[in-house]
Amino acid sequence: MPTNYELIKSFAQPYLSNAGNTPLADNTTASDVTSVSVSFLTNQKQIEAMLPPSRNLSIDGPPVVTVSTVYQGGLQWLAGYGYNLMLVILPVVHNGKNGKTIGGFLPVVWENMTEPILMGRELLGWPKIYADLPPARKLNDTWQTIATWHGFQFAEINVKNIHALTPAELQEREKSSKPNAGLISHKFILKTGAILETDADYLTISTNEGAKAATYREVLAGKADIRFIKGTWEQLPTMVHIVEKLADLEIKEVYDATIATYSGGSMGATIILE
Amino acid sequence: MPTNYELIKSFAQPYLSNAGNTPLADNTTASDVTSVSVSFLTNQKQIEAMLPPSRNLSIDGPPVVTVSTVYQGGLQWLAGYGYNLMLVILPVVHNGKNGKTIGGFLPVVWENMTEPILMGRELLGWPKIYADLPPARKLNDTWQTIATWHGFQFAEINVKNIHALTPAELQEREKSSKPNAGLISHKFILKTGAILETDADYLTISTNEGAKAATYREVLAGKADIRFIKGTWEQLPTMVHIVEKLADLEIKEVYDATIATYSGGSMGATIILE
């Protein structure tokens, strides 16, 4: 399909302007990244309801939700501009035709820039939508990250009592972390003019294959609290239903948050997960 | 597929939070719209190269490019928020299985808000990408509209010598305007992990079927100039190639611009054009 490939490079595929010239790993290498991640134990039934049905997906292990906010600069494909993300990740296992895959399922991802949202939805199948994600604030001993939409703040993470992790603690963490094949999404795009038919309706997995490893500058840990705040339809017309489900999640226990600063990491390949 | 329909209402389809509750025409009714439109005669070969090949599309009549900037408030599906657009429209005829369709082809559309960009790309197939589109400026006798991306201005329209159109002139315009079945786009979405396969690769047409007519407050005409300004890859990393093609277009003659203020109009149905 060389003709179409030329075409897509010509118009309206903003993420392909550079395609072919630069390897993916180079294109998505970020510099100056800060990530703030917090996990909490919730009610299994509530997060099971966030998985697409009939897709061989189920919650794997304790029902622990992870929310990560990521502030990154220096992306090659954006000519050095950066953008921020907030990801919600559920622990899942997929029973596919090639066996079991353990990974993190993304019910929703917020970003504060249109171009990577389009790239994510259309190339990777990630469920990205827009939010304002101002840089994490460091105030005295507290780090705070928030997400807002048109002046309504719908999410907030606070991390206190921050201390650096020792190399031994870091090693301990890595040992105890589960195997993880990547981030799993449900690519879902409706067919035009036909509300019950789809152009795309399949799972994808973003792996570490071919990814560059990041160089860590600092890894901190701290005591966290997290909350999602329900809005009205007038406040969040395009995502009132999403935030409501997250705000309704039972929080049984919040685990220590991790604040990491690093650079040089990149994405790996994303493929269909069957 | 009712299960999936429930699903898409649950997560990451920001434009569907209200689906089913409100008719499309109501959802997309805008209030307080100002549009500034200008057309120019160009080189036929240059705009033919902007049509997707092997799609039964050809330029229809004189090669006249229309650029419309639209500033709209009060959209129901955005709970009363508005956003702005800049559309590039080419005069085409489509020779399809149901005969000839005369319409306007959209090689690219810019908008300044992520949610309608996603809705447009995924539901309608429109080639929407992001730009900053500040409100049209009225300065002495000149209206100016510009489009910028991260501080680089890539398009500018100036309209001078503005005068109101008389009812007779308006009637004359309407009479002389060609029949137009709607706006035609090429929906093109790549399959994940397979750069030469697609999830969607077809034409769509956004018609007036079911649309509400707008109430016009004022229609002005004036003498226009228009230009697209090439940037470097560093300035426009995701659209340098798009702006370059538009900036390269020969401008043989610029026709009078139209500035209209209206409210109450809405979109009609969008369907696949075969």
Next chain:
Amino acid sequence: MPTNYELIKSFAQPYLSNAGNTPLADNTTASDVTSVSVSFLTNQKQIEAMLPPSRNLSIDGPPVVTVSTVYQGGLQWLAGYGYNLMLVILPVVHNGKNGKTIGGFLPVVWENMTEPILMGRELLGWPKIYADLPPARKLNDTWQTIATWHGFQFAEINVKNIHALTPAELQEREKSSKPNAGLISHKFILKTGAILETDADYLTISTNEGAKAATYREVLAGKADIRFIKGTWEQLPTMVHIVEKLADLEIKEVYDATIATYSGGSMGATIILE
């Protein structure tokens, strides 16, 4: 002081780039203005505490607070750009050396653009500070205006049951409105390095002298509610104390709101009120 006058035109007086070339009234003429104004009866003591002491100012008549949000485009001195305001106005009388002056005192004004904030504070003495002020939203039968700061919404006005005022009603309003010599502010600028001395510490009044009258397109009235929302110091570090005082105001009765659309009006002269 011609030397300094040259200087101030040279650097860092952004509002004077055009000074001398254009009359004030032309410079501040706005096009396409929408204003949403609501008044409420409050506790006299609470608003007395908002007047600067020892300045011969006192509340005049019933203690009625007016909050006006103004959305304006097309300012000459900003080359056609516009900006938005939210004003808080208290009914006062000033007993000065030239007799009594009845006017509206401004304890605080929010705007969403730095340049007019600087111009207002330094040339006019207005107590302008920054807020995000998105355009008024019209949704079904409700108009809503909000003010936010870094994702925290601290003010909201809703107007419902909207109907156009008849010419008779408009006339009635004008008859019953009090005489008003202008908007009174307390210009207050500290001397550098000396926290208890001042460069400026006097009252100013912005009059209608030399102002251009606006042309009204529409005047609507409706039933209003208004609220200010207290934030924490973390949410509103630079104005937590201001919003708190407004949020604490007793609301005894809210009067009908007015929504006006107009263009062509300008400011009059601002002088010191002694």
Next chain:
Amino acid sequence: MPTNYELIKSFAQPYLSNAGNTPLADNTTASDVTSVSVSFLTNQKQIEAMLPPSRNLSIDGPPVVTVSTVYQGGLQWLAGYGYNLMLVILPVVHNGKNGKTIGGFLPVVWENMTEPILMGRELLGWPKIYADLPPARKLNDTWQTIATWHGFQFAEINVKNIHALTPAELQEREKSSKPNAGLISHKFILKTGAILETDADYLTISTNEGAKAATYREVLAGKADIRFIKGTWEQLPTMVHIVEKLADLEIKEVYDATIATYSGGSMGATIILE
């Protein structure tokens, strides 16, 4: 003046909400700062014309202009929010009543947040005005910083061939740097209603007295180019005259740029310079 001091804490002095509770040095301590500084040799007469006349100021030593862009997070007085600056600095000596003072004169400073602009102009006397200052971009071996206003880019610095400075090189730099008593500004505020009289018209100096020293993470050097780009009045209505003067400066030689990342530094006391 305790009454007024209470007043200024009450309304419209956004930078004083916290006054008295926290020492200045703590309030202005920034975390995560990146600064990109470049100097160039210019024509002495051109920068002499940027000094306020009759103020005992003259250019000191070679006519070297320094332009610094500073990206800072984590300010205490902004509850952990940060903002960016671009400073223009001229090497001057002041012959005052207490003898000679060698420092850097600020003809203009741009910032991207209103609150510190107000604080700077009114408390410190700095000539701050607004610009969009996106974070420095790192792309391959180039760092780029730009300044824009409403979509018009008026300044750009590029730094290439970047290498870390050795401790020896750093020491060498410090040794060869001139003594510097601080940053000198001309506080200039007009009296309301009286275009040729002033509320403030004096020099100030921002010293290091009481300032906290920063902790440097990295100091890089590289080969730089810098340019200011003239706009039309329509593009830069409030600063066309400022940018024009900077764009007109002869650039005889550009010296190596310095890119520093640090945290923990703060401002010292600012006083009147007589």
